[in-house]
Amino acid sequence: DAKTTQPPSMDCAEGRAANLPCNHSTISGNEYVYWYRQIHSQGPQYIIHGLKNNETNEMASLIITEDRKSSTLILPHATLRDTAVYYCIVRRTLIIQGAQKLVFGQGTRLTINP
């Protein structure tokens, strides 16, 4: 699977939008971008994923550049409970081989400040 690069840490003020960048310059055409987060002592939580179009759900928005070499996760109105480690993961999906594992990196430690 393609490797991703994320800043090790970020800070954001409560109520502001948190924009978390991710570089995946070696991504292939059949690879999706997934975002997960891990809040202390809990299991990783799925946030959102996309292939090439921008995606939005109740938790966040995912903006993928046209060349697909980078993406940004946006938490529109960050709260203290959004403090967590955020993981950007590129996952190869092959219809023939079926579901594929996730490979976690170091992630970005996001701290929301009051």
Place this chain on the structure above:
Amino acid sequence: EAGVTQFPSHSVIEKGQTVTLRCDPISGHDNLYWYRRVMGKEIKFLLHFVKESKQDESGMPNNRFLAERTGGTYSTLKVQPAELEDSGVYFCASSRDRDNSPLHFGNGTRLTVT
């Protein structure tokens, strides 16, 4: 729907003893994954079941670890005999049988080997 559940949430055992961790995936999810995080390290993949078959066990550290998923429902991960370096948090995840279906994680079992 009920999420992925793991039992026990914590386990403390002595070196040389045996421990069995259990994972109940989300109902209807054919894919089941085991991961672990040891102190200070990244979340690492252990293995992946599709129903009762092992699809990928490339992450299993050694033959002291045995994973089973009889009947394709719940799974167990046995460590025998446990060593100090096995301490960490063991996560289970499940997903539907579609190639881009996200993984949903349980809250993990914290294993401490003394």
